[in-house]
Amino acid sequence: xxxxxxxxxxxxxxxxxxxxxxxxxxxxxxxxxxxxxxxxxxxxxxxxxxxxxxxxxxxxxxxxxxxxxxxxxxxxxxxxxxxxxxxxxxxxxxxxxxxxxxxxxxxxxxxxxxxxxxxxxxxxxxxxxxxxxxxxxxxxxxxxxxxxxxxxxxxxxxxxxxxxxxxxxxxxxxxxxxxxxxxxxxxxxxxxxxxxxxxxxxxxxxxxxxxxxxxxxxxxxxxxxxxxxxxxxxxxxxxxxxxxxxxxxxxxxxxxxxxxxxxxxxxxxxxxxxxxxxxxxxxxxxxxxxxxxxxxxxxxxxxxxxxxxxxxxxxxxxxxxxxxxxxxxxxxxxxx
Amino acid sequence: xxxxxxxxxxxxxxxxxxxxxxxxxxxxxxxxxxxxxxxxxxxxxxxxxxxxxxxxxxxxxxxxxxxxxxxxxxxxxxxxxxxxxxxxxxxxxxxxxxxxxxxxxxxxxxxxxxxxxxxxxxxxxxxxxxxxxxxxxxxxxxxxxxxxxxxxxxxxxxxxxxxxxxxxxxxxxxxxxxxxxxxxxxxxxxxxxxxxxxxxxxxxxxxxxxxxxxxxxxxxxxxxxxxxxxxxxxxxxxxxxxxxxxxxxxxxxxxxxxxxxxxxxxxxxxxxxxxxxxxxxxxxxxxxxxxxxxxxxxxxxxxxxxxxxxxxxxxxxxxxxxxxxxxxxxxxxxxx
DNA sequence: GCTATAAATGATAACGGTTACATTTTGTAT
DNA sequence: ATACAAAATGTAACCGTTATCATTTATAGC
Numbered sequence: 260x261x262x263x264x265x266x267x268x269x270x271x272x273x274x275x276x277x278x279x280x281x282x283x284x285x286x287x288x289x290x291x292x293x294x295x296x297x298x299x300x301x302x303x304x305x306x307x308x309x310x311x312x313x314x315x316x317x318x319x320x321x322x323x324x325x326x327x328x329x330x331x332x333x334x335x336x337x338x339x340x341x342x343x344x345x346x347x348x349x350x351x352x353x354x355x356x357x358x359x360x361x362x363x364x365x366x367x368x369x370x371x372x373x374x375x376x377x378x379x380x381x382x383x384x385x386x387x388x389x390x391x392x393x394x395x396x397x398x399x400x401x402x403x404x405x406x407x408x409x410x411x412x413x414x415x416x417x418x419x420x421x422x423x424x425x426x427x428x429x430x431x432x433x434x435x436x437x438x439x440x441x442x443x444x445x446x447x448x449x450x451x452x453x454x455x456x457x458x459x460x461x462x463x464x465x466x467x468x469x470x471x472x473x474x475x476x477x478x479x480x481x482x483x484x485x486x487x488x489x490x491x492x493x494x495x496x497x498x499x500x501x502x503x504x505x506x507x508x509x510x511x512x513x514x515x516x517x518x519x520x521x522x523x524x525x526x527x528x529x530x531x532x533x534x535x536x537x538x539x540x541x542x543x544x545x546x547x548x549x550x551x552x553x554x555x556x557x558x559x560x561x562x563x564x565x566x567x568x569x570x571x572x573x574x575x576x577x578x579x580x581x582x583x584x585x586x587x588x589x590x591x592x593x594x595x
Numbered sequence: 596x597x598x599x600x601x602x603x604x605x606x607x608x609x610x611x612x613x614x615x616x617x618x619x620x621x622x623x624x625x626x627x628x629x630x631x632x633x634x635x636x637x638x639x640x641x642x643x644x645x646x647x648x649x650x651x652x653x654x655x656x657x658x659x660x661x662x663x664x665x666x667x668x669x670x671x672x673x674x675x676x677x678x679x680x681x682x683x684x685x686x687x688x689x690x691x692x693x694x695x696x697x698x699x700x701x702x703x704x705x706x707x708x709x710x711x712x713x714x715x716x717x718x719x720x721x722x723x724x725x726x727x728x729x730x731x732x733x734x735x736x737x738x739x740x741x742x743x744x745x746x747x748x749x750x751x752x753x754x755x756x757x758x759x760x761x762x763x764x765x766x767x768x769x770x771x772x773x774x775x776x777x778x779x780x781x782x783x784x785x786x787x788x789x790x791x792x793x794x795x796x797x798x799x800x801x802x803x804x805x806x807x808x809x810x811x812x813x814x815x816x817x818x819x820x821x822x823x824x825x826x827x828x829x830x831x832x833x834x835x836x837x838x839x840x841x842x843x844x845x846x847x848x849x850x851x852x853x854x855x856x857x858x859x860x861x862x863x864x865x866x867x868x869x870x871x872x873x874x875x876x877x878x879x880x881x882x883x884x885x886x887x888x889x890x891x892x893x894x895x896x897x898x899x900x901x902x903x904x905x906x907x908x909x910x911x912x913x914x915x916x917x918x919x920x921x922x923x924x925x926x927x928x929x930x931x
Numbered sequence: 932g933c934t935a936t937a938a939a940t941g942a943t944a945a946c947g948g949t950t951a952c953a954t955t956t957t958g959t960a961t
Numbered sequence: 962a963t964a965c966a967a968a969a970t971g972t973a974a975c976c977g978t979t980a981t982c983a984t985t986t987a988t989a990g991c
Contacts, residue, residue, distance in 0.1 A: 310947035374644040646977035
């Protein structure tokens with residue numbers, strides 16, 4: 260592999276001139292510029308990024324900590340990240356952490372060991388050690404999707420509370436007054452906020468919160484199925500099930516249909532995220548649309564701003580949601 | 596950020612000894628080892644990877660070229676890759692190429708510019724320039740999922756032809772003799788192989804191939820929907836639809852149900868991949884299960900072997916598939 | 932105590948760029 | 962032609978490691 264010295268010799272100039280030809284072409288006279296470019300061509304020269312990065316101290320790598328890539332929503336978020344990263348000359352180092360804190364810390368440490376410039380964390384966990392926390396200094400990190408409130412860190416989020424309230428109001432407006440909520444992972448702030456929104460909406464119309472109607476889930480199809488199965492065993496069944504993501508809603512629908520219930524006549528079902536499959540489920544799913552790709556795009560762009568010193572405050576960017584009403588929710592039908 | 600010199604001074608040894616303490620601890624006497632480790636601790640020293648990589652010429656980065664991360668199947672493949680990469684101390688540089696050749700070449704060039712050691716390509720396209728092809732030298736590349744036959748390159752694949760034949764035989768055995776096939780992207784070898792398998796099975800029982808029953812698709816839910824809609828307009832309708840992936844099968848089912856057809860009584864539908872949603876669709880989808888995570892694991896492991904010179908031939912690893920029969924396929928019911 | 936050998940450590944040159952500073956060349960005004 | 966500023970180019974230090982080779986120190990055998 261040829262290096263800058265070979266090119267310099269070939270062009271009959273110094274290595275500095277070769278470097279300048281590539282980095283600041285305007286500072287090199289047209290005729291030497293041509294000579295150098297010809298030599299580069301001839302030598303098949305590709306500048307060694309490692310060397311350049313070592314000298315400049317910038318890796319142009321961004322670590323992405325994602326709990327599970329196999330999650331359709333996250334896959335879309337990453338897709339958006341990739342787009343902006345590519346445009347701005349950055350590369351994404353992907354880490355599928357399975358929500359394992361040790362793995363997250365391991366990858367975050369790549370920043371300290373100069374293997375990456377910054378981190379995008381899609382989960383509510385701070386992978387940086389306390390010791391390194393400098394009160395007035397931002398970590399080179401951006402938090403997206405799931406809010407990490409303990410640490411001052413630029414964040415891209417949805418108003419989950421408002422979104423959950425909007426969906427709950429939609430169900431209430433259809434006449435439902437026993438609405439079950441299938442939660443996400445217990446510790447997630449996302450879950451907490453959505454529960455809050457759900458309660459807000461119930462309070463508005465004076466319906467008492469019933470603990471029984473809150474069921475644990477983990478965002479998987481299976482947990483949605485099981486949650487629905489559990490709800491059907493209750494003495495006082497709900498008439499609507501609001502799931503904190505679409506996968507669980509689809510799992511729940513599968514269970515309900517298997518038990519012979521019609522959707523939405525016998526039970527309304529709602530989801531959250533508006534994944535591709537939501538539109539194609541049977542019946543098509545009522546859900547909250549989140550701008551997944553936009554989450555990714557904004558997060559990367561924000562992180563680059565932080566790295567380049569253009570952002571110095573832990574700003575929060577709130578992205579809009581949309582209530583998408585399809586056919587899985589409908590008016591309450593009185594049981595005969 | 597403290598460097599190796601600071602640590603060396605702190606421990607009262609040379610930089611070489613510090614380096615050795617970390618890389619080959621056995622070559623350092625126990626007492627200096629302790630002294631050095633203490634100094635490292637005290638200085639909060641993290642070796643600079645950029646420097647180490649520049650010197651050693653290895654980046655421990657692998658570029659992954661994936662057409663669309665948002666594809667559920669690929670997401671699982673990447674998940675498997677990540678697992679092995681992490682275990683072996685490698686990092687994945689993710690590139691969502693949207694099947695754009697220019698983007699693919701751009702990322703592949705990272706190998707030449709020392710930003711990555713190798714490439715895993717999930718699509719049938721060679722991102723390396725011809726000029727660099729050395730007849731007897733392997734590219735630092737592994738091809739997975741979609742076979743790239745023009746270039747000698749280690750490959751991880753499924754016997755798509757056999758799998759498609761197996762599914763077609765299953766449908767034939769149920770009494771279907773007009774079986775439609777919804778294809779993937781036209782240029783894909785994967786599509787070509789699956790068509791070949793489909794024809795193999797038809798030939799075995801002496802059914803003539805009908806061009807009309809071959810419909811174009813692009814692996815999206817929408818294209819499955821449209822393909823089904825088209826098939827329903829045919830004068831001689833098929834009684835079964837075999838889609839080259841599960842998303843299209845789910846799109847097709849949505850269309851059929853909307854048109855009032857029952858599945859499988861009026862029309863059997865089969866997919867390919869066995870994504871999570873397949874089990875939870877209505878009805879649960881008959882499909883070909885592919886070991887997606889295993890694709891990823893094998894690909895990474897193979898690439899590392901190539902990089903370390905343990906593999907010098909363009910070996911093909913063929914992974915097993917499994918015919919998963921659920922309820923979307925059933926015996927032919929004669930129309931009244 | 933004295934070699935011969937092995938083990939541990941040190942000094943220093945790479946790795947391949949970038950960049951501050953020094954030097955040369957070019958251009959312009961007198 | 963001369964002086965002087967501006968533009969172009971060259972020189973060499975530097976980024977933080979690792980690897981090679983030389984040197985010192987420990988170990989063993991006699």
